[in-house]
Amino acid sequence: MAIRYDATIASEIINNFDTKPEMLVQILHAFVARYAFISDEAIRQIADELNLSRADVHGVVSFYHDFRTTQPGKRIIKICQAEACQAMGSRDLTEHAKKSLGINLNETTRDGETTLEAIYCLGNCACSPAVMIDDAVYGRVDKRRFDSLTATAGAK
Amino acid sequence: MGQQTTVYVPRETAAVSLGANEVAVKLAALENVDLIRNGSWGASWLEPMVEVEVDGTRIAYGPITPDDVESLVDTNFLQGADHPLRLGPTHEIPYLIDQDRWTFHRVGRIDPLSIDAYTAFGGFSGLKKALDAGPGAILNELRTSGLRGRGGAGFPTAIKWQTVAEASGEQKYIACNADEGDSGTFSDRMLMEGDPLSLIEGMLIAGLAVGADKGYVYLRSEYPLTRTIFIQALSLARKHGWLGQNIQGSDFSFEIDLHLGAGSYVCGEETAMLESLEGKAGLIRYKPPLPALEGLFGKPTVVNNVITLASVPGILALGGERYASYGPGRSKGTLAFQLAGNVKRGGLVEKAFGLTLRELIEDFGGGTASGRPLRAVQVGGPLGAYIPEADLDTPMDYEKFAEIGAMIGHGGIVIFDDTVNMATQARFAMEFCAVESCGKCTPCRIGSVRGVEVIDRIVANENREANLALLDDLCDTMVDGSLCAMGGMTPFPVQSAVKHFPTDFLSPDGENT
Numbered sequence A: 001m002a003i004r005y006d007a008t009i010a011s012e013i014i015n016n017f018d019t020k021p022e023m024l025v026q027i028l029h030a031f032v033a034r035y036a037f038i039s040d041e042a043i044r045q046i047a048d049e050l051n052l053s054r055a056d057v058h059g060v061v062s063f064y065h066d067f068r069t070t071q072p073g074k075r076i077i078k079i080c081q082a083e084a085c086q087a088m089g090s091r092d093l094t095e096h097a098k099k100s101l102g103i104n105l106n107e108t109t110r111d112g113e114t115t116l117e118a119i120y121c122l123g124n125c126a127c128s129p130a131v132m133i134d135d136a137v138y139g140r141v142d143k144r145r146f147d148s149l150t151a152t153a154g155a156k
Numbered sequence B: 001m002g003q004q005t006t007v008y009v010p011r012e013t014a015a016v017s018l019g020a021n022e023v024a025v026k027l028a029a030l031e032n033v034d035l036i037r038n039g040s041w042g043a044s045w046l047e048p049m050v051e052v053e054v055d056g057t058r059i060a061y062g063p064i065t066p067d068d069v070e071s072l073v074d075t076n077f078l079q080g081a082d083h084p085l086r087l088g089p090t091h092e093i094p095y096l097i098d099q100d101r102w103t104f105h106r107v108g109r110i111d112p113l114s115i116d117a118y119t120a121f122g123g124f125s126g127l128k129k130a131l132d133a134g135p136g137a138i139l140n141e142l143r144t145s146g147l148r149g150r151g152g153a154g155f156p157t158a159i160k161w162q163t164v165a166e167a168s169g170e171q172k173y174i175a176c177n178a179d180e181g182d183s184g185t186f187s188d189r190m191l192m193e194g195d196p197l198s199l200i201e202g203m204l205i206a207g208l209a210v211g212a213d214k215g216y217v218y219l220r221s222e223y224p225l226t227r228t229i230f231i232q233a234l235s236l237a238r239k240h241g242w243l244g245q246n247i248q249g250s251d252f253s254f255e256i257d258l259h260l261g262a263g264s265y266v267c268g269e270e271t272a273m274l275e276s277l278e279g280k281a282g283l284i285r286y287k288p289p290l291p292a293l294e295g296l297f298g299k300p301t302v303v304n305n306v307i308t309l310a311s312v313p314g315i316l317a318l319g320g321e322r323y324a325s326y327g328p329g330r331s332k333g334t335l336a337f338q339l340a341g342n343v344k345r346g347g348l349v350e351k352a353f354g355l356t357l358r359e360l361i362e363d364f365g366g367g368t369a370s371g372r373p374l375r376a377v378q379v380g381g382p383l384g385a386y387i388p389e390a391d392l393d394t395p396m397d398y399e400k401f402a403e404i405g406a407m408i409g410h411g412g413i414v415i416f417d418d419t420v421n422m423a424t425q426a427r428f429a430m431e432f433c434a435v436e437s438c439g440k441c442t443p444c445r446i447g448s449v450r451g452v453e454v455i456d457r458i459v460a461n462e463n464r465e466a467n468l469a470l471l472d473d474l475c476d477t478m479v480d481g482s483l484c485a486m487g488g489m490t491p492f493p494v495q496s497a498v499k500h501f502p503t504d505f506l507s508p509d510g511e512n513t
């Protein structure tokens, strides 16, 4: 379920980083950890409290892949697209994932369950292809293993 | 109560990605088992590798999936009994004994979150010497060692530290680059998961040497387990007086903050990393000024890779000369090579510089995982050249690699079999640059997008010769006109692919001349 934005809690998060502008990237991470994405409301409040312009905050949000600006699915599946995983068939695996979920990269299934994203290197390159489901990394993920993982792992 | 037996199951990303946590839970439930979650020895192809201590010898079994636990227990593995997956004593596994473990000598061996285990295997002896000897002697030892930066550029570490030490200013910083963005690399991760205190010790020594009291570790966000373990290590060090005010009663104080990256490859470049540490978008800074003089928040800053810093405690403890006795020419010491991609025995191999790429891939790696012929190897990450099989006898040496137009970088070795299409790989190099470019300069931002288009046209056989010439020009412009190595080195994988694998750039309909 999407967590409702709460200005008081948002303030607390910013406070946890001493309301310092140099902590902006870390603050945005904390927002993603709580709300799964960075909303317009969040950008406004962070800008206000850190004494930055909204454009400044927006610039940082849009620079980093981690800071998505739309509500993702309940479960986020990231498939490594970098060279070591390519060498072990990650392109095929990605096509398989798209087909079986019925979505492209950076899309969410219509039921709001699953978001599929690209990631560039999980550091699991000796056990490629690598997949991350929420915060858990899986190694040597072939199509069969992908299917069994998505049938169970990460379902909340 | 019967006698307790010590069992090790790694708490390390690769092992965990293959079920080590489930294995650990099952084994911990056995009676009379003391479970230790160690780091990985680096033989990732054997993970999850379970070890049992029998009469002081560690007997290894692997790879042990959660499904294997039952049969393991049935065969009385707690006494080291035979089993189809028994590997024998850990210290006799050829993959491990043939290495030169310097930076990684405790990794796999110890509980990463035990100060006692750390000190029992030499931990903090480098720092103690450094505290006694003082900054000048630390820099001397480092100079003697010949240590060069392991993040990619291979810059002599002693010179960097000396510049910061001599810079004026009260506030100086140590910034550890743990962004580890290159595909095919995981040595920073394995070190931080398996022996995090050695990185902390290295940063303390750096702080002492240059007069800094504050350090930052910039860790990629793609490493959640590493983050958890490193946070635990920081609080452990604080609790035992190895971080904070007046470390071990000395007049030296030092603190370390952990920051997370946010999925940007270019933030591994040191000036982009500093911007990111300041909370901003990771745009590359113009150099000069050097970060050593005007770095984080404009203050003199040492920026070093994890492996660089974690190699320092050993250099202080055992002497720079000992370190320099490894490796040929100007490639002194050891490097933690990482065998990745399509390789049978993937993992981490720490060796003195000088062995050949073939020795690493064949003797350690055992060739491709698929069993098909090897076709290309990319060394040094996404900006590294593709190397054909004919060049595999090149020694792992910074200068020898430069001679063949390649680079060692952070030591990642990605192996491809003969199913690879090198035009696809060249296209990816350009595409990756387009996705990750910080956008500050045109040759990189626009050139990479154009590069993708031109490669598409070549493969589609549109004005082939003209487009190949255009690709060459484009690459030259990127090499000459880019502000940093992102745009400046992306042409290396592209041009090496064209040069060594020209047939892959022919159109599939075979109409090319």
Ligand SMILES: Cc1cc2nc3c(=O)[nH]c(=O)nc-3n(C[C@H](O)[C@H](O)[C@H](O)COP(=O)(O)O)c2cc1C
Binding pocket: B148, B149, B150, B151, B152, B153, B154, B155, B177, B178, B179, B180, B181, B182, B265, B266, B267, B268, B269, B270, B271, B303, B304, B305, B306, B308, B309, B484, B485, B486
């Ligand atoms: C695009 C790009 C990405 C880089 N990524 C990393 C990285 O992930 N980790 C790293 O240590 N160095 C990386 N570097 C190299 C750093 O800029 C810098 O040279 C290094 O951190 C210095 O530390 P060292 O001297 O200990 O190697 C990168 C460089 C470039 C141009």
Ligand code: SF4
Binding pocket: B266, B284, B436, B437, B438, B439, B440, B441, B442, B444, B445, B482, B483, B484, B485, B486, B487, B488
């Ligand atoms: S080469 Fe690319 S990444 Fe480097 S400064 Fe220019 S635009 Fe940024």
